[in-house]
Amino acid sequence: QVQLVQSAAEVKKPGASVKVSCKASGYTFTSYDINWVRQATGQGLEWMGWTNPKSGSIGYAQNFQGRVTMTRDTSISTVYMELSSLRSEDTAVYYCARGPTGNDYYYMDVWGQGTTVTVSS
Amino acid sequence: SSELTQDPAVSVALGQTVRITCQGDNLRSYYASWYQQKPGQAPVLVIYDKNDRPSGIPDRFSGSSSGNTASLTITGAQAEDEADYYCNSRDSSGNHLVFGGGTKLTVL
Numbered sequence: 001q002v003q004l005v006q007s008a009a010e011v012k013k014p015g016a017s018v019k020v021s022c023k024a025s026g027y028t029f030t031s032y033d034i035n036w037v038r039q040a041t042g043q044g045l046e047w048m049g050w051t052n053p054k055s056g057s058i059g060y061a062q063n064f065q066g067r068v069t070m071t072r073d074t075s076i077s078t079v080y081m082e083l084s085s086l087r088s089e090d091t092a093v094y095y096c097a098r099g100p101t102g103n104d105y106y107y108m109d110v111w112g113q114g115t116t117v118t119v120s121s
Numbered sequence: 122s123s124e125l126t127q128d129p130a131v132s133v134a135l136g137q138t139v140r141i142t143c144q145g146d147n148l149r150s151y152y153a154s155w156y157q158q159k160p161g162q163a164p165v166l167v168i169y170d171k172n173d174r175p176s177g178i179p180d181r182f183s184g185s186s187s188g189n190t191a192s193l194t195i196t197g198a199q200a201e202d203e204a205d206y207y208c209n210s211r212d213s214s215g216n217h218l219v220f221g222g223g224t225k226l227t228v229l
Contacts, residue, residue, distance in 0.1 A: 044223040045207050059216055107154035107169035114163055
């Protein structure tokens with residue numbers, strides 16, 4: 001079945017970086033975008049950016065420009081999201097989600113289980 | 122600040138109809154998609170392309186759009202529909218996505 005499986009929870013100190021992985025299975029990896037969305041405890045969903053696994057093209061939300069890097073490894077159908085210069089406000093659950101490449105009317109139809117990132121000294 | 126505006130909370134009596142709205146100028150150009158999220162779970166897509174439902178989503182969920190407002194309607198709300206609902210669309214640039222702030226639905 002179509003699924004996205006994310007890496008395990010992480011605990012990081014302020015100023016460090018974290019790299020979360022998202023492994024796709026059950027569909028053609030290069031046929032869909034992968035988005036990253038985060039959610040702080042008790043807060044709403046926040047879109048961070050996307051990557052096209054086929055071309056490697058990326059787009060980052062302005063709030064994360066300069067701090068986030070999204071990459072992919074097509075040989076293992078995996079996308080990575082690295083967030084640097086972590087601060088306590090980055091403590092959240094991070095989700096990856098699949099989206100239809102090039103579709104004007106965008107949506108995210110398959111979601112990973114989420115990865116909890118805790119930033120604490 | 123979010124470019125999509127949702128009411129923070131809405132309630133509905135069991136079996137009645139409820140509409141959850143999402144407002145934003147970008148909705149004049151792009152349809153919204155809608156997501157249901159229950160506590161401790163990942164979001165689930167319930168409506169896309171204005172009024173299409175993924176497989177497995179009950180037909181009591183429907184979507185519509187007019188001007189700068191997208192709506193999610195639940196006809197005959199069930200107890201299991203109690204959740205947070207988020208709209209999402211491309212932003213005004215068309216190159217990024219944005220979520221609404223979310224609406225907490227309580228089924229009474």
